[in-house]
Amino acid sequence: MLELDRISKRFGQVVVADELSLQVGAGDAVGLVGPNGAGKTSLFGLVSGDLSPDSGEVRFLGRSVTRLDTAGRCRLGIGRTYQVPRPFPELTVLENVLVAAQQGAGERGRAAVAAARAVLDRAGLAPLAARRARQLGLLQRKRLELARALATRPALLLLDEVAGGLTDPEVAELVDIVRAARADGLAVLWIEHVVRALTSTVDRLVCLAGGRVVGDGRPEDVLASRAVREVFLGTPGGA
Numbered sequence: 001m002l003e004l005d006r007i008s009k010r011f012g013q014v015v016v017a018d019e020l021s022l023q024v025g026a027g028d029a030v031g032l033v034g035p036n037g038a039g040k041t042s043l044f045g046l047v048s049g050d051l052s053p054d055s056g057e058v059r060f061l062g063r064s065v066t067r068l069d070t071a072g073r074c075r076l077g078i079g080r081t082y083q084v085p086r087p088f089p090e091l092t093v094l095e096n097v098l099v100a101a102q103q104g105a106g107e108r109g110r111a112a113v114a115a116a117r118a119v120l121d122r123a124g125l126a127p128l129a130a131r132r133a134r135q136l137g138l139l140q141r142k143r144l145e146l147a148r149a150l151a152t153r154p155a156l157l158l159l160d161e162v163a164g165g166l167t168d169p170e171v172a173e174l175v176d177i178v179r180a181a182r183a184d185g186l187a188v189l190w191i192e193h194v195v196r197a198l199t200s201t202v203d204r205l206v207c208l209a210g211g212r213v214v215g216d217g218r219p220e221d222v223l224a225s226r227a228v229r230e231v232f233l234g235t236p237g238g239a
């Protein structure tokens with residue numbers, strides 16, 4: 001479904017992707033981990049179109065999207081959330097999701113409203129539909145961020161630290177929403193520092209460091225590998 005082919009990207013001296021290649025198959029759920037500054041969010045930018053690579057190619061559903069903008073990639077089926085949620089603060093929760101259903105999924109009229117309400121239900125936001133986005137607390141803002149991404153009807157969902165800053169029960173609530181999306185067949189690529197949220201949901205972990213893939217495989221194998229422990233946990237050891 002998604003193929004990054006020898007992508008390189010640097011900001012001055014900072015290398016965020018170094019000949020990086022990665023594939024995600026239809027319906028896969030992949031966790032992305034790595035130390036701060038490893039290039040995880042930049043990788044999402046390269047996939048969603050927020051960033052252009054210096055070299056290399058991004059392919060989605062068999063076609064090159066390297067030169068396609070974010071709106072075009074969204075319409076093709078790449079949905080993303082941002083680490084810091086980006087709702088329209090003065091719009092209501094429903095209006096925020098409606099914009100995503102209209103702009104991202106091309107829904108119109110009553111069908112758009114029905115689609116937006118269905119997503120609000122799924123994200124547990126139905127009771128807050130009339131609330132302005134700026135009035136929401138952290139968990140509800142994270143839910144809304146997820147709902148806006150889901151409303152674009154993605155085939156691939158990029159999740160950037162949706163669990164950060166939440167309590168364990170709140171994390172569990174968000175994990176349930178992601179699991180339901182997976183059950184519908186969405187592929188998920190998920191950056192998360194809350195590793196237990198990831199490992200309860202994904203079947204593959206990729207570890208990045210210095211813009212390179214240093215681990216890729218079953219979560220337990222990746223977390224136990226020497227290369228990953230050295231860069232991610234700062235402690236050599238393991239297999």
Ligand SMILES: Nc1ncnc2c1ncn2[C@@H]1O[C@H](COP(=O)(O)OP(=O)(O)OP(=O)(O)O)[C@@H](O)[C@H]1O
Pocket residue numbers: 011014016034035036037038039040041042043
């Ligand atoms: N637009 C930019 N201009 C200059 N430097 C940038 C830009 N975006 C990211 N960087 C730098 O690139 C490096 C990688 O950042 P990135 O946000 O991709 O890492 P990350 O793995 O997501 O980190 P974190 O876990 O802290 O969110 C960092 O050193 C960051 O400061």
